[in-house]
Amino acid sequence: MRNRMILLLCLVLATALVVTPIASAAKLRIVSSISGGKDPEEVELFAKEVSEHIGMEVEWIRPSGDDWLQTALRAGERFDLIYLNTPFMDVLVAEGALMPLTDFIKNSPILSDPDVIPPEEWEMLRYPDGEIYSVFNKYEGGTMPVIRADWLEKLGLDIPETLDDFYNVLKAFKEQDPDGNGIDDTYGLTTAGLYDIQPFMGAFGVKQRYVIDEQGRRTIPYASDAAIPGYEWLNKLYEEGILDPNFVTNSTADMRNLFLSDRVGMNTYWDMWVGLYNSTRLNEDPNTEFRAMGIAGPVGPNGERILRRGDPSIWAIPINAQNPEGAKKFLEFWHTEAGIRMGSLGVKGHDYIEHPDGTLELTEIGKLHNMDHGVPRWYNKNVVNPFGSLPGVKEAEEIINQYATLEISTADWPRAEPIVNEYAFKAITGQMPAAEAVREMRKLLLEQGLIDY
């Protein structure tokens, strides 16, 4: 009897030992501070629907930012899939902390399909060792000047092309009461800090962040003499009250609010936001005259324009993931129609409803969430937005595709950035002549070994 009891106990223990890892392996732990539900309740609904699609239990963790992920990883937490920006990915790749996905992508019928993700796009994610360690979350757009097209029409102005055109339009926005309230309360241009003056600096052939020449020597064009007239032009706007004086302390939310509340005629922001601006105002008032439009930056003397393409936002699998196969299954799902529908529209029955005839309708919550649950736009050409794209986005996207390029960051950029920003700001606000500011900026960057020439 006693022996039987011992045998039974051993069997139970053995079963538990075998079953527990299987059960835990079937669970997929995903961390994303961007994609997924918008609030704790929706995060749960989101995880539930993803579980149903990929056939395994999903725990979806939505922290407030990257700090949380970094702390959790250092504390020994294990995740199967993490959402990253490229600087964070660079660190993890350098430490050998991410699983190479090159073969998986090559062999995946979904991810290797050129209609799902254009082959050339993968090169953005390839490291010098030839490996790809991540998969795109969404199609990234770029930043560009977004202008009040209705104000242009009202004041009888054309879309600006040259720097002089831009100056005249922005000055008119400041001085000619474009909102018609009879009060001198408008500005021509606003930004959030020096994010993003690239369209204007681009007219002088100057690119933000690093440029690396063929010999591998690094420089920062914003610290070169070519940038001086760019700062002087912006300083002119500042001195004449055309540039919002709060541009340095503005958050991106402040900047958006100024644009949406008729206080400013132009800001520099994501192409996607052209549509979000328009839909926000249309939702408030279907008869609004408000019309945001994305335009190319001023053309340079050699006909060039430079806009900024956004760094890719990506998914990666840590090497200590317990369910890497589940993570790969999710990555494929995320780029299918069902996955894209979740990443854009959200949760079925919560953000949208599907009628018996197959047509979709956004709920009030879905309207508030603006068809963005991490994937407002996608690469997959086979998937059409059932509601069409937001007004103005398609045209803005074409401009971005034509002129926007990725910026080059190095590990030194976080140290170089405060120096560049401080002196650029001093030049723009007239605390220092632009030539002197550039000289000081360059001197400091050279002294600290942050540029080579």
Add this chain to the structure above:
Amino acid sequence: MGKLRFRKYGQLYLMAVPTIIYFLVFSVYPIIQGLYTSTQKPRLLGGGVYVGLANYREVLKDRTFWQALNNTLILSGGMIALGVVIPFIVAIALHELPFPPLRKLTQTVIYTPHLFSWVVVAGIWIQVLSPDRGLVNELVKLFGGKPIHFLADTRWIRPMIILLNSWKSTGYNAVIYYAALSSLDPQIYEAATVDGATRWQKITKLTIPLLMPTVGVVFMLSAVGALRIFDQVFVLRNVATTRTINVLMTYVYDLGMVQFRLGHATAASFLVAAVGILTIGFLRRSMRVDQTDMA
């Protein structure tokens, strides 16, 4: 002898055990772990490579560290000076107020900013100091001046942080002074009145000297707090002013959380702790706070 002592005090030692365990777990262990990390090049997913004192050497060679130390000393100096003097004047003024209800109301109003988080304080003052419709700049314009971007101009940002810190902490420090004032023996003042002392003489010859031990305490408290400033700089810094107001604690944060260099960040935080201990030790010795307290 030892056994006898243990028998006599055993229960007391036993009662101290939870506290000792608490300190071992939450203070001693993290410090040892931190020292270990500061000698490593840690990996995000655990483990690391031993690098000896290289992290310390690199931090000490980093100009940004010295700039942060310089900023910390300048901001701390200003904060300590205002944090000691202004509440002192406020407390004496409060004490001299003849109507208790007015005294209480003033005390409450002055103390209220201390209850706000720095996020709220920054929100309020960004609005008040804004060059676009901000109260202060509207006044500047009224008198024919040109708007000043107080929080984005490197010439203004340090004084602004010191003043805002003073605005927030005056009420708290004034309460400490006021408590000390209230505990002064009234008979001394009565004797001074009999001797014909004026109100001003009572303040300068009695109140101020009698409050000096409390001044020492407030000075020490302000000094300890000033070396650890983080919140106010974190919420008020922007692209234009980062280098002018970055302090040691934000330097450590940037190293660890923005640049992912945890080994360097830990080494830097031990250097910051060393600066703090040395400074406080020097101040204690030169001010003889312990002795004055006992006196």
